[in-house]
Amino acid sequence: MRLIILGAGGHAKVLIELWRALGTHQLVGCLSDGPAPAQLLGLPVLGGTAELERLRAEGIEAACIAIGANAARQRLGQQALALGFALPPALHPAAILSPSAVVGAGAQVLAGTIVAAEARIDPLALLNHGAILDHDGVLGPAAHAAPHSTMAGGVRVGARALLGVGAQVKPGVSIGDDAVVGVGAAVVADVAPGATVAGVPAREQGPCP
Numbered sequence: 190m191r192l193i194i195l196g197a198g199g200h201a202k203v204l205i206e207l208w209r210a211l212g213t214h215q216l217v218g219c220l221s222d223g224p225a226p227a228q229l230l231g232l233p234v235l236g237g238t239a240e241l242e243r244l245r246a247e248g249i250e251a252a253c254i255a256i257g258a259n260a261a262r263q264r265l266g267q268q269a270l271a272l273g274f275a276l277p278p279a280l281h282p283a284a285i286l287s288p289s290a291v292v293g294a295g296a297q298v299l300a301g302t303i304v305a306a307e308a309r310i311d312p313l314a315l316l317n318h319g320a321i322l323d324h325d326g327v328l329g330p331a332a333h334a335a336p337h338s339t340m341a342g343g344v345r346v347g348a349r350a351l352l353g354v355g356a357q358v359k360p361g362v363s364i365g366d367d368a369v370v371g372v373g374a375a376v377v378a379d380v381a382p383g384a385t386v387a388g389v390p391a392r393e394q395g396p397c398p
């Protein structure tokens with residue numbers, strides 16, 4: 190199956206190497222609406238996302254949304270699905286994934302991650318390098334758990350929320366939709382939707398700019 194990468198930045202490089210390591214899809218190129226090089230790790234940049242419809246008509250079956258920004262990843266994912274692209278989950282061969290975990294369409298589970306029993310990774314969510322989603326946890330739609338963040342058992346992360354690099358979340362805590370948790374935070378209580386928290390223990394910082 191042929192696959193197009195949406196995005197041509199650093200995260201796209203990570204996903205190109207992931208798909209190459211998997212060997213399950215033939216990569217045809219990248220699309221980018223921003224400034225982009227002519228090629229990325231040897232893969233041509235074929236234009237902007239306006240090309241999606243044409244590529245689908247030409248028979249490209251699958252897409253991967255290689256964009257770190259959560260809302261943009263979700264929006265482009267929905268656009269690709271509406272055009273009829275499949276969004277296969279990107280599961281790095283060096284991720285440790287419980288057989289009872291559930292992973293949604295377009296989700297990305299990078300190298301060195303651990304996903305424990307009956308955890309759920311929703312569509313277009315991103316579990317970044319070395320992050321841990323322990324048993325019964327939920328990483329919501331298009332949420333991002335940054336490198337080496339740790340979600341203990343039963344943690345729920347809402348849609349499009351960002352858990353910063355190395356943040357730690359106490360068992361059973363819920364993080365609301367669109368919330369932001371700062372680098373290195375220790376989250377010991379629920380976080381309201383849209384809130385920004387940081388520090389040890391994590392305290393509200395006011396709205397994210």
Ligand SMILES: CC(C)(COP(=O)(O)OP(=O)(O)OC[C@H]1O[C@@H](n2cnc3c(N)ncnc32)[C@H](O)[C@@H]1OP(=O)(O)O)[C@@H](O)C(=O)NCCC(=O)NCCS
Pocket residue numbers: 317335336352353354369370371372373374385386387388394397398
């Ligand atoms: C918490 C965060 C959202 C704040 O961003 P911001 O509003 O732009 O904050 P600023 O950088 O202007 O810093 C504001 C203050 O908060 C402090 N601060 C920033 N991040 C902090 C953190 N993670 N923990 C503790 N304090 C922090 C700054 O030192 C500064 O303090 P000061 O006013 O006393 O100088 C951001 O720093 C952060 O941690 N984002 C997560 C990034 C991330 O992990 N991305 C994933 C990449 S893969």
